[in-house]
Each structure stands twice: as structure tokens, then as C-alpha cells.
Amino acid sequence: MWATGSAHHQCAIWCARGGIPVGILGDDEQVYIVLQMDSDPDVIGHHGILRMQSNEVVVEGDLYVRDNINYLAIDTIIDDHGIVNYSHDEFEIQPFGD
16 A cells, blocks of 8 residues: 555655655556656655655656556646645644644
8 A cells, every 4th residue: 555645745755855766646546656857867855756745746757667667757747736635634644743
């Protein structure tokens, strides 16, 4: 199971900032690992990655599949709906409190 929603938000930011690869969970229930954003090959700590943690987004870019793993090179965040899964009411915000 993939961590999703607002309960995961702060942890997702810290993980992305720390260099852990970021994945996008698609509407098709597939995970897409982000390889680059805005033509910047260094996605670690990229402000676009940090900004979209736990958000529902629509992106444009190139899709690569290798060994049944999906990878995205994101050119643009077309739409950002913010956090739409407010799971912190049930699970609380993790791991840093309010």
C-alpha cells in the first residue's frame, strides 16, 4: 500500500527533500517515479516536487517504462488541486504533529 493523503504530507516533503525518489500515484493505480522536473535533472529538493507532495496534480511530460517500472520526466504541472485526500482526521498528521 502506498502512503497517501494529508496524514502523509509532512513525511512526503521530508523524504523528497532528503533525496528519496518521489512517485506519483495515477488514477490507474500505477506508480510513476519522477525522473526530472522542468528540464532539471536534479529533482532532489526541487521546489516543484516539494510543492506537490500529497497533492492531486495533472502533469505533462514524457513517460518511460523499463522493466515494468514507470518513470516520468515532467515538463509542466498543468493543474494542482492541492490535497484532496484529508486522511489526517483519521490517521493524524505524521510524523511531526499539527
